[in-house]
Amino acid sequence: MFDRLFGRRSGSAEPELPAIRNITIGRTVVLDPLAWRRFGGALLFPFDSDTLQIVAQGVVQLDGGGFIHRFYTDEDVMFQAVTNDRAGQDVTDVTIFAPWESKYPTGRGERPAWRERLTARTFTDEGLPEYSRAWFGDEAERQDPVTFWEDLHDDRDGIVDRRIFQTCMLYARTVEGDGRELLLAIDQETEAGEVSFEIMLGMALELGEFRA
Template sequence: MFDLLFGRRAAPTDNALPEVRNVTIGRTIILDPLAWRRFGGALHFPFDGDTMQIVAQGLVELGEGGFIHRFYTDDDVMFQAVANDRAGRELTDVTIFAPWRSSYPSRPFERPAWRERLTARSFTDEGLPEYRRAWFGDEAARQEPVTFWEELHDDRDGIVDRRIYQTSMLFARDVEGEGRELLLAIDQENEAGEVSFEIMLGMALELGEFRA
């Protein structure tokens, strides 16, 4: 009865949230903080811990057959693994992102203006330098962002607890010492129609720079 009242879906017969290199809800990720500390004060990346306690997990199925696996802490730090398969065995990219700023539009013009910022060659925000478009390159003056639904889970029963529609673009800047800092700009809307604008800063990780 409660499942019907609150709209929870039946658990899939194959169950299981993927464990990506042993990372899933309830696990702790141990990070090598030298992955970003070696760049000293050149970064704006707002995270300096060495562990992440995972309390939620997201899954995105990309149109071209890839998958994005996302793992979240209580304070919305995100560990992201891109893979060629749903099980997360064939990883192509691993990153960690931490929130920089969230805002909530209250006037009609704010959302179109934010969406337009996501199409530009470069992106900046108060307190940040310029980041150049990383997805699709920055040759074109304007580039449409990437859109997808993310299915989010609060436990490992395989039932989708909520879905969020996201429009996003990835930007990056080079950091002295052969580093690269990432900026993910997102327009997100949940199934209740609530909208927020998110800026997250991140760093790429090598496979040897984390374990769970």
């Protein structure tokens, strides 16, 4: 999904958040539910609605150019668009992810162990099948995960309300009917030092499978 490394955003905030294909805070995204229902019960993707009410927006600037725009609901469903420009006129990739599980480390060794899992060729967890590494291919036994800062906004004034540092890896598995389910495994830490481990399941969308 991402072909470039991520980097921490630098410089001052833009005066206003961009709307990506008319999507921004306060808007409703209407999805084509056949995008995933056509695969029947093959997907574990924990989402079965045709609308998203956007309440927060995240922006990541890629180290080598380009941007990631993320749009969140109250239920932490994440609609994501990768673009070549901040204004979002050139969209290259669209995905939707829903939370599967959140974990909060309580012991000293839990975080190093979790991060080690993000380097592996495959990923699985309780109740999940095996997913293969989608970023960088699965040839190498180990691969460093991707890291980046995400600037999060609760309104459209362009002022960053909070920032989260994320270390993550994308995995995928093939399902019946020529489908592909994505798994995003994340280690995230707020600026206040709060850490959580996140597993999200999702899928890619075509540009004609949503509107706002």
